[in-house]
Amino acid sequence: MATINVNLISGRSIQQGVAIEGGKEKPAYRTAAGIIELDPSDFKKLGAWKNTNVRVTSDYGSVVVKAIETTQGPHPGLGFIPMGPWANAIINPDTYSTGMPTFKGVPVKVDVAMNEPILLGIELVQKLCGVK
Amino acid sequence: MSEYIIKNGNVFDPVQGIKGDKADVAIKDGKIVDKVGSGAKVIDAKGKTVMAGAVEIHAHIAGPKINMGRIYRPEDKLFTCTPTKGIERMGGGASIPTTFKTGYEYAKMGYTTAMEAAMPPLFSRHVHEEIRDTPIIDEGAYPVFGNNWFVLEYLKNQEIENTAAYCAWLLRVTKGYAIKLVNPGGTEAWAWGLNCLSVNDPVPYFDITPAEIIKGLIEANEYLGLPHSMHIHPNNLGNPGCYETTLDTLKLAEGYKAKNKFGREQVMHLTHSQFHSYGGTNWGDFESKAKEITDYVNKNKNITIDTGNVTLDETTTMTADGPFEHHLTGLNNLKWANIDVEVETGSGVVPYIYSPSISVCAIQWAIGLEIALMMKDPMRCYITTDHPNAGPFTRYPRVIKWLMSAKAREAQINAFKHKDKVLSQSSIGTLDREISLYELAQMTRAGPAKSLGLSGMCGGLKPGMDADVAVYNFNPDKPVANPEEIEKAFSRCAHVFKSGVEVITNGEIVSNGNKRTLWVNAKVKDNPQVMRDINEKFLKYYSMTQANYEALGHHFVPNPYALEVDATQV
């Protein structure tokens, strides 16, 4: 099993849209947004099956999500995490003094993390903020 | 409501023909009355000028394009924002003030009524939200009709009755005040990147000409007998030689007579005529045709106009004349906003700097003043800056200074970089007329009120009229040593009453008043065909449903005042 480097972007997906309206405290939200969409070729490089938990790490943080095969590819070298706490744990907060963080185009490292749990949305944010 | 008596002021009221005599003005229950009890609060106006509250007939002060101007010009507010002060909300903006500042600035100058000059019907909810948040002054809004598909289709077959029924419906659902035309046909053409530069250019696809649209809407307006006349911004605005298009437009009113119960006499109001009085073939030989335009209007009594005076400021131009704004951004290459509105109209916004060192701007300044000075009947010519197009309305005191003092005009002419060009391309240098306070009251009060069909309500101090009163620190008996005194006096009122409520004392806001939204409720015979056409257009061509388009609840117009019109018997 290897470590791969991909360029991360985050954004809306319709499943994420449905899930936030269905309730961000629910597991369905994690299923919709606690994921990273990778290109099949990157799965090969990573040496992992689809739907394995992976740890995604950037200069700004680290988070465990489920790696799934992209439905909107091919996009080799590009990783997609739907907008939400999982993506925001690792995106680049630099605004270049425009007020807008760099949500898209963050270099990240992906490792397999088979046995690490994927937290629920609210849990994740509370844990990272050190709030019970 | 409390009683007031304004004592010993020099009163100027064209409605009663009072020309500066010392007189008292009594106020009770929001109205002007003959006399009040001994308990009435006394306002000493000795050595001061007393007039009715002024009436703004044409300004862009509420709605989508104004807010686009605010939103996309932060630099218009840099270091100019004012803090909250007691009941006065914070404000900001030089050429496009926030709604609060707009209401306060008008009131401080003695204005108590103002008309938003171009309301895109689809955006009526937005316009009314801004009107609601503009304190003190009564406001109405003119929906635009000149590029509306219903109007184009009905008038193609001269269906005046259907046009009138549609206009009545739209005025009702948008809470509109009058029928406004902006570059008739030209803005629809602009949806394809084209324009109509003369009254005979056919409108793409609809095969109708601006002339037919203009005549048809005059007829529909008189069919309904609305308080105001058809209010027009003609084709070919702002181009050298455009005065010919303007004359062609004015001639279309020939033979029409006003039919209404509001005392209005004109059938056409030509707005910001300064922008439509240009001669020459290019910016090099650009010249004034103010004489040609005013000669025609002086002769034809069924037309009223406003000036559109250039104030020589940095400002923000905005108009439903979409193609013109695109033309303008090509000239000055500054930021350009455009808002085309489905089925109805369009608009554009571009910042502009009227620089005294540019000859064209200086000549534009001259033309605006020439028009006011060449018009024989002040009851038919009203002072505007087409705010914010020729300059912000907050410059009215300066325009008044230029109109009342030949000395002030001369000083400005001498300050121009291209003085000789101004004198050769216009006749401003030959005009020595100075507008009197009585004429000023006609041009800013009685005149516009009459043109709007409001002469029974505002613009005068006759008992029974709304108690809108402005008291200026200006002594008509004393000679004016320095013209700057005029500008100073008309910038900040000593007292202003709006519907009997004292809103300004010594130039400061003391009450947010009891502002109303004026609109026209025109009733027509049931017209199933027009209702069917409306249903069909909403099903096929609009992007929102008819039910939501018609929904304009109380929270948008909390304090409405409807002028009732009954055209069911026509």
Added chain:
Amino acid sequence: METVTITMKNLPALYLEADNISPDAFAGKTAAQIGDLHVYEGNETWTLGKYFEVSGNAGATAADTKIIVKGDIKKVKYLGFKMSAGELVVEGSTDQYAGGWMTGGKMLVKGNVDAFAGTAMKGGELTIEGNAGNYLGAAYRGDWRGMKGGKILVKGNAGADIGMYMLGGEMVINGNVDVHVCTHAEGGKVIIKGNAKTKIGGQMVGGDIFVFGTIDVMMPGFKPAGELELEVDGIKAKFAHYIGDTGERHKKKKGQIVYGNLYKKI
């Protein structure tokens, strides 16, 4: 020239807006009067004396007033705001808007500055011995009138969006710069001794950029226009010349189209 030294004694809980710390605001005032000038912490108004130790009286005019600011002033904004003359020496790093809207005089920052330093500068000299943040010498939001005159020298690196809407004046960056240099510029001169990233000179219609180091990616709107020998800031070197942004609309002078110039040392 009279010298006033102000030293931070009580740190603000949040940030301090000190647009009154300039030779113009100090001119003609005694140490005590200077201590009474207003500074703002959030929505609260306090006196300068609450936060700063003031010593020395100012000169009669801005021109003969020198201010030395000492202590931890990392959280102080608007130093030298609108200054027109005199001197301002900042002995450390300071926050946003250093020398913003300045029209004259000399301002020296011995540490770093945050964003918006020298915003819409018209004249004078702004020297930064450390690093500068984003929007150095740029226009205010929405304004098409950026830096008109004066000189900015940065001995370290500069951030993104320097010289946006630049019309005149000169900027020298001894280190590297981030993305977007001189966007929409119509004049002026920017000299970058280090490296530039991408999007340099975008939508430029006039002015000159000199880069001594590397450029990650050139804008497609800049077309090669040969090579030439030049002396820039006292350094003779050979440069590749590019003109652009050819996608942008350009003014004409005597029938000739005026372009922005990008010179890269080779």
Added chain:
Amino acid sequence: MTKTITDVICPFCGTLCDDVEVVVSDDGKQLLEVYNACVIGTEKFLHSQSKDRVTRPRMHQPDGSWKEVSYDEAVEYSAQMLAKAKKPLMFGWSSTNCEAQSVGNEIAEITRACCDNTAATCHGTSLIAIQDIGLPSCTLGEIKNRADRVIFWGCNPAHAHPRHMSRYSIFPRGFFTSKGQMSRKMIVVDPRVTDTAKMADVHLQVEQGKDYELLDALRVAFKGEWLPDVVAGIPKEKIREVADMMKSGRFGIIFFGMGVTQSLGKNHNIDEAIAVTKDLNEYTKFSIMPMRGHYNVTGSGEVFGWQFGFPYSVDLTRGFARYNPGDTSTIDLLIRGEIDAMFTIGSDPGAHFPISAVKQFAHIPSVCVDPHLTPTTGVSKLHVPVAFNGVEVGGNCYRMDNVPIDCRKVVEPPEGMLTDEQFLIKVRDRVRQLKGVA
């Protein structure tokens, strides 16, 4: 017996569909079925009915548990927090109506707060660009009736604005577009082969973060100037082909989204895209429109606009309005540590801000007004649940093309629940007392 309410407005995205039909029980208390809405909109209406919904304010206890409090106690905490703070931030406003926004602005004015809406993390950079070079735009009906060139740049309506293409941009048959989608050429620019891209006539798979270069290249191509062989991964021949395709249309529109506003280049990407649109008006008619996310983020910008003069990132701390993203913008204020109290309404910064910004407000006094449980409520000191806007309360909203539409109330909120506006009015009146203003 049930009744059907028609012409209902969907309070999810900026498309603001207003043709939704909702079936409710005849006592008007229960929402039973939803027609015409997309899958997200349907979920929004139905979830408002969920049984596990929080209906009373709750204070976060040190041990992580929640203690139910009355609305009056919630008003008191909020008012005290805002009145005491040196630099409070009132953030959100995009999922509430304009009436509530107006009351919020009054509170901000009295307490001299910073106020900002969710444009901070979606189209804030678009607004900066609009301030730099303007915005030639139009209403969505114009596109339905006229557009024969439709470009989606860095946006994915198939996922983010599900009914956009069917209602306005691709499929509808309008006045001059009677052939519907057959009369339109669809171009998509996106680094991924999105579900929107799969429908396009042309898909430019741009290198992520190089939109600025590609847009510039298009402008160069319009003018027939020299181009490098490849720009942002697209060969120059392809760029010239697309440039000609855009020029040859009669009426074109560029829709753009987060793909350009959040990538490197930020406001300059939009700036260049608007410049492309401006250029195209020399040859034909072209417009451009941001794909606004929250259903009333546009309205918040409009209300800020006419009341304070700026569309977002407004700083009132000095008693008058100031604006400069980078200084007065929420993310910068938080990350720089400039804020000492956070009031959130109609938004979920906890889920959608970078975690470093969330950490900042997790440790200062904070209030979150939201009908849902969210990461923001999870880290706030006080959670104030309210009625669902657009479902249990009406009010004005603005569509992505700035067209105002008055939302409809379709069901009653649970017994005793306040709306955003009602809660804010109570806070405003209490703040007035605390600050001693009229």
